Amino acid sequence: AQTVTQSQPEMSVQEAETVTLSCTYDTSESDYYLFWYKQPPSRQMILVIRQEAYKQQNATENRFSVNFQKAAKSFSLKISDSQLGDAAMYFCAYSPWGGGSQGNLIFGKGTKLSVKP
Amino acid sequence: GAVVSQHPSWVICKSGTSVKIECRSLDFQATTMFWYRQFPKQSLMLMATSNEGSKATYEQGVEKDKFLINHASLTLSTLTVTSAHPEDSSFYICSARDLKTSGSSPYEQYFGPGTRLTVT
Numbered sequence: 001a002q003t004v005t006q007s008q009p010e011m012s013v014q015e016a017e018t019v020t021l022s023c024t025y026d027t028s029e030s031d032y033y034l035f036w037y038k039q040p041p042s043r044q045m046i047l048v049i050r051q052e053a054y055k056q057q058n059a060t061e062n063r064f065s066v067n068f069q070k071a072a073k074s075f076s077l078k079i080s081d082s083q084l085g086d087a088a089m090y091f092c093a094y095s096p097w098g099g100g101s102q103g104n105l106i107f108g109k110g111t112k113l114s115v116k117p
Numbered sequence: 118g119a120v121v122s123q124h125p126s127w128v129i130c131k132s133g134t135s136v137k138i139e140c141r142s143l144d145f146q147a148t149t150m151f152w153y154r155q156f157p158k159q160s161l162m163l164m165a166t167s168n169e170g171s172k173a174t175y176e177q178g179v180e181k182d183k184f185l186i187n188h189a190s191l192t193l194s195t196l197t198v199t200s201a202h203p204e205d206s207s208f209y210i211c212s213a214r215d216l217k218t219s220g221s222s223p224y225e226q227y228f229g230p231g232t233r234l235t236v237t
Contacts, residue, residue, distance in 0.1 A: 043208065045161075045228035091160060104151055105212075105226065107160045 002027045004094050006108035013082045014116050020067075021077045021111050023092030029053075031097035034068065035105070036077045040088040048090070051075065053097075079113075087115045120144055121213050123229035130201055130236055138196045138232045140211035146191035147213035151226065152184075155208040164209075167194050201236045208233050 003026045013019035025034070036048040051059045051068050058066050063083075067076045079086055092108040120143040130136045140150055149168050153161040167173040167188035175181050183205075185197040194213075198205050212226040 043155075043210075043231050045210065045212075104163050104166055105161075106163075109160045 002029075002032075002094050002096070002106050004092050004106050004108035006092050006111050008111045009109070010112045010114070012114045012116060013079070013086075015082055015084060017082055018078060018080045019082055019113065021079075021090050021092075021113070023075045023077070023108055025073050025075065025092070025094050027073070027094065029096060033095040033097065034066075034075045035093040035095065036064070036066070036075075037091045037093055037107075038086075038088045039091060039110075045091075049077065082115050084115050084117060087113055089113075119215060119227045121211065121227045121229040123209075123211060123232050125232060126230060127233045128235070130234070132202055132236055133200055135197055135199045136201055136234060138198075138209055138211075138234070140194045140196070140213070140229050142192045142213045142215075142227070145213075145215045145227075147194075147215065148191070149214040150188055150194040151212045152186060152194075152196050153210045153212070155210060155231075157208075161210060164196075198234065201234070203236045206234055206236045 005024045007022055032053045034051045038046045038048050049059050049061045049064050051066055058068050063080045065078045089110045089112050091110045093105045095105050122141045124139045128136055151166050152164045154164050155161045163176050164179045165173045165175045165186050167186045169188045169191050173186035183199055188194040208231050210231045211229045
């Protein structure tokens with residue numbers, strides 16, 4: 001069974017600084033998707049960034065980028081120029097390839113990110 | 118676009134009663150909807166996957182008779198918690214896949230805002 005591990009329950013960063021959140025996963029599949037979701041206090045899940053496992057290039061979305069190491073099964077999230085609005089719970093998630101009804105998300109336990117002004 | 122709503126956003130019910138939570142895709146048709154449960158300060162755990170017109174697939178450990186899921190149309194799935202008990206108190210989140218983009222973007226899931234259930 002696939003598992004997702006986030007070893008940092010809490011992280012803190014100074015506003016405008018850079019922070020990296022760690023995530024490792026375990027799977028025997030070669031094709032899959034990886035995601036980072038943000039859950040602010042409103043509890044609405046927001047997709048931050050996604051990565052297809054077959055792509056070697058790391059995904060980037062504005063201030064958010066990932067370091068995807070497929071062989072090491074590592075998928076870290078880097079947030080640059082941190083803003084107060086980045087404070088939230090961040091969940092790393094895995095989804096099998098193929099989507100449809102099989103494409104459910106497996107979440108890590110989450111990392112609570114605090115941003116200090 | 119791609120908005121998912123949940124109703125109610127917060128419900129309090131007495132132990133032994135049943136409560137229904139609705140999940141609607143407002144501007145797209147959803148082939149598949151997922152129901153998650155989230156305890157305070159914990160992660161999301163998948164409860165079941167529902168496909169329009171067919172029976173839901175429940176995850177191991179989830180009681181089918183307690184958590185009834187109905188996906189009667191391409192825009193509505195309901196979760197009914199039957200004979201609720203205080204331990205059922207939790208935050209329930211649904212997500213939906215867009216029928217039109219499920220082929221090109223099979224990974225895309227749109228999340229509802231969640232429903233907070235408190236059983237007294």
